[in-house]
Amino acid sequence: MGWTADEIPDLSGKVAIVTGANTGLGKEIATRLAEHDATTVMACRTAAKAEAAKKEILAEIGERKRLEVMALDVSSLESVRSFAVEFSSKYKRLDILMENAGVMALDPKQESVDGFEMQFATNHIGHFLLTKMLMPLLEKTEGSRVVTHSSAANFSGKFQWDDIQGEKSYKPWDQYSMTKLANICFANELNKRVQTAGKGFPTTYSVHPGGVRTQLLDNAVQDFRAKTFDFFSSYAFGTFETGSRPALFACAAPEAEPGAFYGPTGPIPMLSLMNGSYPGKIAPNKLALDSEECKKLWELSEELIEEKFDI
Secondary structure, X not given: OOOOHHHOOOOOOOEEEEEOOOOHHXXXXXXXXXXXXXXXXXXXXXXXXXXXXXXXXXXXXXXXXXXXXEEOOXXXXXXXXXXXXXXXXXXXXXXXXXXXXXXXXXXXXXXXOOOOEHHHHHHHHHHHHHHHHHHHHHHHOOOOEEEEEOOHHHHHOOOOHHHOOOOOOOOHHHHHHHHHHHHHHHHHHHHHHHHHOOOOOOEEXXXXXXXXXXXXXXXXXXXXXHHHHHHHHOOXXXXXXXXXXXXXXXXXXXXXXXXXXXXXXXXXXXXXXXXXXXXEEOOOOHHHHOHHHHXXXXXXXXXXXXXXXXX
């Protein structure tokens, strides 16, 4: 047997943020963190959906658990800034920043309120700014962690630096894969910069859930790839419980290694990828280990948010 959420240690006194926590994997992650007594902030775009999810979670784990809903549209830089200011005024520590919210393979192409391609804005840029804004709390909270939710799609991702937002040629799945590669690059570069600065915290991790049928597929382009994924997800893929294990391991397991990429593992790699299995350290897309690529992404992200992210 491998690691499961039952092994999460007591999180009493700790504070966690889970973006996109009202449904799917985000909801499962928020549920388990709150179940183990972390004060858990559900950072969600739609308050009504988040409040409904909160009610369902508390009905499962007990009304005395500490859950709070706060408004956050991670695709909007203004919303990210407002959330960070409000959170920092309420809480004096941040132990776990679980960057989970995302969109997948949007077709036709959409733009955020800031004019960015929507997948890049939601999956990477918004979380980049969120981390930057919350860094003062993370740095002063002993043992703090930042976890970015990537995908197995990272393995096919690559950066088209002259067309990073699909302005010349937009391919929904290629853009999605690039943003999932960006998640790991960001985690690795953040880890490197924290260590270089001689800071103890936060430690950083990136994860992918394996094959799980989530709500992201509902808004994805309904092409052959999506339909095939949907078919197999009904029969062979993992559940929210299995898919959340890598993220929860990175959020809370004492043995999690800073800078590592975690996903489902097992004796048969493809089977483990499909049916969930147990979390383990795996090798990401080699581009995520390229220091020049990661640095370039960081500097581009600073340009887009029009702020330096110094550590």
